[in-house]
Amino acid sequence: MSRPELADLTAARTRLAGVARVTPVLTSGTLGSLSGRTVSLKAENLQLTGSFKIRGAYNTIVQLSEDERRHGVVTASAGNHGQAVAWAAREAGIGATIFVPAAAPMAKVEAARSYGANxxxxxxxxxxxxxxxxxxxxxxxxxxxxxxxxxxxxxxxxTVGLELAEQLPPGPGTVVIPVGGGGLAGGIAIGLRALRPELSLVGVQAAACAPYAGLAPTGPTIADGIAIKVPAELTKAILRDLLDEIVVVEDEAISQAIVLLLERSKLVVEGAGAASVAALLGGLVPGQGPVCAVLAGGNIDATTLVSVTRYGLTSSGRYLVVRIVIPDRPGQLARILAVVGGEHANVLNVTHYREGRSIGVLETEAEVTMETRGEEHSQHVVEVLEAFGFTVQRLR
Structure with a gap:
C-alpha cells in the first residue's frame, strides 16, 4: 500500500474545499502560563461531525467508482470515523453500515444514525x-x-497539516498530535515535513492502549478514540519515519486536560482530543519553544463528560472526600460543617454511619464530600479539621 505524498494531500484539500472547515488555531494564555511556553490549539473539535475524521472519510468516498457506490460502504469505528463515513456517504447518496464496539459512546452512535447509517x-x-x-x-x-x-x-x-503549515508562525516549534491508528499523525507529518521541516512532531498515546510506544493494552481508557491495539503497517511506517517522538499520558492527566479546556478555553474536547494537552501539561513535550496541540475531536457525551469532570476535579484536588470519626453526641456534625464552612469549602454531600464500621460504641462516622479551590486548599481543610480534634482520613 503506497504512502501518500504531498500532492495527494493537496488534491484532497481541493476536494474538501467547501466541505471540511478550515479550523482555527487558538492561542491559550492559560496553557502558556502553566507550561511556560507559547501555546496554541488546532481546534479540530470544531470540525464538521466533531472531529478531523470527516477529512479522510470524504476524501475517500468522493473518489469511489460507480460500481463501488452501488454496493455502499462499510466501516469499523470507535465512533468518530463512523460518524464521518455516515455523513460523507449521505452526501454522496450511498448507503453506509457502521460497526462499533458495544461500549462506544452513545453520542457518537446516535450521531452516525442521525446521518442515515445502519x-x-x-x-x-x-x-x-x-x-x-x-x-x-x-x-x-x-x-x-x-x-x-x-x-x-x-x-x-x-489536510490538517497543510492548514497548520500556513497558520503557525514562522520558525521552529512543536506540534503535538494524538495517535490512535496513526492516520491523523501520519497525514499531518507528511504535510509538515514537506512544508515546515523546522517543526518538531510529537505523537501522544493513552497509557492504557499505546502500541506505538511498545506498551501492551491494560484496559479501557477515556481516550476511546485513540484506543487502537493493532497499528497498520502503512501508518506505522509513516510515524516511524516522520515523527520525532511518541509519548504516553495517563487517564488522570487527560481528564484534568478536559476540565481545563472546558473551564479556561471554553472548548468541549473528548479524551482522545485532549491527550495532546495532557502531554504538554505533564512536561512530556521536549523543547522550550512554541507548541501547537491538536485537539482531535469533541465528541464526548453528556454522561461521560460529567464523570470525567468529576474525576478531573477530584484528581486535581478540587473535590475532597474525608472520613471523620466523631463522638456520637448531638452537635458534632454541626461542628464539622462549621469548620468546613469557615474555611470556605463547599459541602456537596454528607453520609452519616453508625453501623457496619470499625468504630467504638460511643462513636459515629461521617463521610463528607466537599468542593475546594485545589490541592493546597484541600490539604489546609484537612489540617484545620485535625487541629479541632477530629480524626480525619482522606479518601480522595
Whole structure:
C-alpha cells in the first residue's frame, strides 16, 4: 500500500474545499502560563461531525467508482470515523453500515444514525468491529473504508497539516498530535515535513492502549478514540519515519486536560482530543519553544463528560472526600460543617454511619464530600479539621 505524498494531500484539500472547515488555531494564555511556553490549539473539535475524521472519510468516498457506490460502504469505528463515513456517504447518496464496539459512546452512535447509517453494535473493541465489518464486506460486496489503513484516508487527514503549515508562525516549534491508528499523525507529518521541516512532531498515546510506544493494552481508557491495539503497517511506517517522538499520558492527566479546556478555553474536547494537552501539561513535550496541540475531536457525551469532570476535579484536588470519626453526641456534625464552612469549602454531600464500621460504641462516622479551590486548599481543610480534634482520613 503506497504512502501518500504531498500532492495527494493537496488534491484532497481541493476536494474538501467547501466541505471540511478550515479550523482555527487558538492561542491559550492559560496553557502558556502553566507550561511556560507559547501555546496554541488546532481546534479540530470544531470540525464538521466533531472531529478531523470527516477529512479522510470524504476524501475517500468522493473518489469511489460507480460500481463501488452501488454496493455502499462499510466501516469499523470507535465512533468518530463512523460518524464521518455516515455523513460523507449521505452526501454522496450511498448507503453506509457502521460497526462499533458495544461500549462506544452513545453520542457518537446516535450521531452516525442521525446521518442515515445502519449502526451495528457488538464486540469488545475496535478490532472486533473490524472483523465484523470485513465479514459484512464478504457477504454484501460493500466497500470497506478503513479508519486509518487507507492512503486516501491518510491524505485527507493530512489536510490538517497543510492548514497548520500556513497558520503557525514562522520558525521552529512543536506540534503535538494524538495517535490512535496513526492516520491523523501520519497525514499531518507528511504535510509538515514537506512544508515546515523546522517543526518538531510529537505523537501522544493513552497509557492504557499505546502500541506505538511498545506498551501492551491494560484496559479501557477515556481516550476511546485513540484506543487502537493493532497499528497498520502503512501508518506505522509513516510515524516511524516522520515523527520525532511518541509519548504516553495517563487517564488522570487527560481528564484534568478536559476540565481545563472546558473551564479556561471554553472548548468541549473528548479524551482522545485532549491527550495532546495532557502531554504538554505533564512536561512530556521536549523543547522550550512554541507548541501547537491538536485537539482531535469533541465528541464526548453528556454522561461521560460529567464523570470525567468529576474525576478531573477530584484528581486535581478540587473535590475532597474525608472520613471523620466523631463522638456520637448531638452537635458534632454541626461542628464539622462549621469548620468546613469557615474555611470556605463547599459541602456537596454528607453520609452519616453508625453501623457496619470499625468504630467504638460511643462513636459515629461521617463521610463528607466537599468542593475546594485545589490541592493546597484541600490539604489546609484537612489540617484545620485535625487541629479541632477530629480524626480525619482522606479518601480522595
Amino acid at each position: 449502526v451495528v453494535l457488538g464486540g469488545e473493541g475496535f478490532d472486533d468491529a473490524v472483523a465484523a465489518a470485513l465479514a459484512h464486506v464478504e457477504s454484501t460486496g460493500a466497500t470497506f473504508v478503513h479508519a486509518f489503513d487507507n492512503p486516501r484516508v491518510v491524505a485527507g487527514q493530512g
